[in-house]
Amino acid sequence: MASFPDRKVNELRFKLQSLPNELKSWRDQSAANQALEKNHSQISRLAFRVEGLHGKVISEFKDLEKNGKLLLFADSLERKALAVHMVWDFFRSKFALREVGAFAPYLALADAFTRECYVEPFRKMKNLPTGELCPAPLVTFDNEISPWAKPQNLSKPDPQEGGFLTPQQFNDALKQLPVALLGLPWSFLSYLPHMSLLAHEVGHAIERDCDLESTLDLAANNMPLSDEGHRAAWQTWRKEVFADLYGALMAGPAFVWSLADYLAKDEQSITAENRPHSNQSWTQYPTTSLRILLLCRFLESHNFAADAASIRSQWKTDYPEHSLPGFEKDFDSVIDALASAARFADLSGLAFPTPVAPAMTSPERRIAGLYSRDIELRDNEPQPARAYVAAARLLMDQQTVRPLEEVWRKLAQHHLRSRPPFVAGENLQQPVIEEDRERAAGAEVADILFRDL
Numbered sequence: 001m002a003s004f005p006d007r008k009v010n011e012l013r014f015k016l017q018s019l020p021n022e023l024k025s026w027r028d029q030s031a032a033n034q035a036l037e038k039n040h041s042q043i044s045r046l047a048f049r050v051e052g053l054h055g056k057v058i059s060e061f062k063d064l065e066k067n068g069k070l071l072l073f074a075d076s077l078e079r080k081a082l083a084v085h086m087v088w089d090f091f092r093s094k095f096a097l098r099e100v101g102a103f104a105p106y107l108a109l110a111d112a113f114t115r116e117c118y119v120e121p122f123r124k125m126k127n128l129p130t131g132e133l134c135p136a137p138l139v140t141f142d143n144e145i146s147p148w149a150k151p152q153n154l155s156k157p158d159p160q161e162g163g164f165l166t167p168q169q170f171n172d173a174l175k176q177l178p179v180a181l182l183g184l185p186w187s188f189l190s191y192l193p194h195m196s197l198l199a200h201e202v203g204h205a206i207e208r209d210c211d212l213e214s215t216l217d218l219a220a221n222n223m224p225l226s227d228e229g230h231r232a233a234w235q236t237w238r239k240e241v242f243a244d245l246y247g248a249l250m251a252g253p254a255f256v257w258s259l260a261d262y263l264a265k266d267e268q269s270i271t272a273e274n275r276p277h278s279n280q281s282w283t284q285y286p287t288t289s290l291r292i293l294l295l296c297r298f299l300e301s302h303n304f305a306a307d308a309a310s311i312r313s314q315w316k317t318d319y320p321e322h323s324l325p326g327f328e329k330d331f332d333s334v335i336d337a338l339a340s341a342a343r344f345a346d347l348s349g350l351a352f353p354t355p356v357a358p359a360m361t362s363p364e365r366r367i368a369g370l371y372s373r374d375i376e377l378r379d380n381e382p383q384p385a386r387a388y389v390a391a392a393r394l395l396m397d398q399q400t401v402r403p404l405e406e407v408w409r410k411l412a413q414h415h416l417r418s419r420p421p422f423v424a425g426e427n428l429q430q431p432v433i434e435e436d437r438e439r440a441a442g443a444e445v446a447d448i449l450f451r452d453l
Contacts, residue, residue: 038111244294254393
């Protein structure tokens with residue numbers, strides 16, 4: 001019978017082998033024609049990075065075993081191995097949702113939608129070559145009441161008895177991984193038009209990941225205003241205003257319609273919004289009416305005048321008054337300052353497209369027209385993700401043969417069926433993953449994650 005020390009060595013060996021085996025199974029699940037093929041690049045890059053990080057633990061195991069000191073440091077090795085699992089589990093649970101049939105079409109479309117709003121703008125702002133892979137947002141559901149963008153450096157492990165990783169260690173490790181997590185309330189699963197609200201959250205991710213904060217803050221500090229007394233408010237609102245403008249740039253009128261629907265409530269509450277903090281400071285968001293009216297002005301300046309007029313007319317019919325009308329005089333200055341600081345002009349070819357001419361039918365209007373008559377796109381007709389989401393919004397104002405929720409589900413299912421293998425966004429080419437490069441990047445995380453372990 002083997003001695004207990006020998007049994008402990010074998011136990012550690014088995015434990016350390018479990019994660020590489022699991023990571024390979026996830027990569028296999030993201031191969032062509034498999035359940036997670038649309039997340040191929042995300043899963044592959046993350047898996048190789050986690051594998052590189054885990055390789056540091058395996059290497060230490062071998063060195064300690066060779067030097068006869070393995071049992072002396074067995075507890076440390078166990079903690080390090082578990083820390084790697086914690087990092088991987090942060091994403092593992094999100095990918096697992098995509099293997100549930102009821103969620104897969106929606107999440108595949110949501111991932112594609114956020115890619116269209118994020119990847120090429122990120123590449124443009126960072127001046128990256130066309131072939132270089134960019135971080136790709138990953139959408140998940142949770143119990144928050146509003147959509148959110150969770151920066152990697154704000155995440156932390158769940159509190160646990162005897163926990164050994166500090167939130168800072170975990171945060172810093174996640175920050176090195178090539179995925180930005182975006183969240184939606186579970187209730188959005190049956191309400192496809194509100195997927196457009198993710199464009200606002202992508203705006204927050206773009207600001208963070210493209211290092212725009214100081215540039216945008218400077219623009220807010222110096223933009224000309226109708227009343228200098230307004231500046232403190234716009235400075236406080238700056239982050240949310242930028243995310244709103246970015247959302248409208250990338251998702252077009254559908255974003256503004258959904259935001260207005262989402263924020264609507266009783267007239268008295270909308271009218272009374274002002275400075276609700278007890279100390280009379282400004283809150284991080286503008287009042288609801290200012291948000292919607294500012295975005296209508298933005299749409300007008302981006303060739304969506306008819307949509308802007310329709311939204312504004314309906315909003316003012318339902319909410320004829322608001323408490324800060326003087327701030328409307330600042331709209332053009334705010335839009336110009338923030339759009340210039342974030343180089344919106346450079347993103348014009350990546351923004352939500354406007355019809356070339358009035359007589360031409362946009363993709364979203366064609367899709368909405370077909371599905372309102374219970375006619376489906378063919379499987380060899382892949383469409384941009386943003387077109388499906390905008391079509392879902394248009395269908396709300398059209399009479400449909402089937403219940404709206406069923407039609408929306410058909411749109412998401414068509415997107416999932418019509419994409420070629422591996423393809424999740426508009427780029428129809430299979431991404432090239434540099435395995436050694438990803439593993440090396442993962443190995444570098446060890447200095448952060450294993451600190452004091």
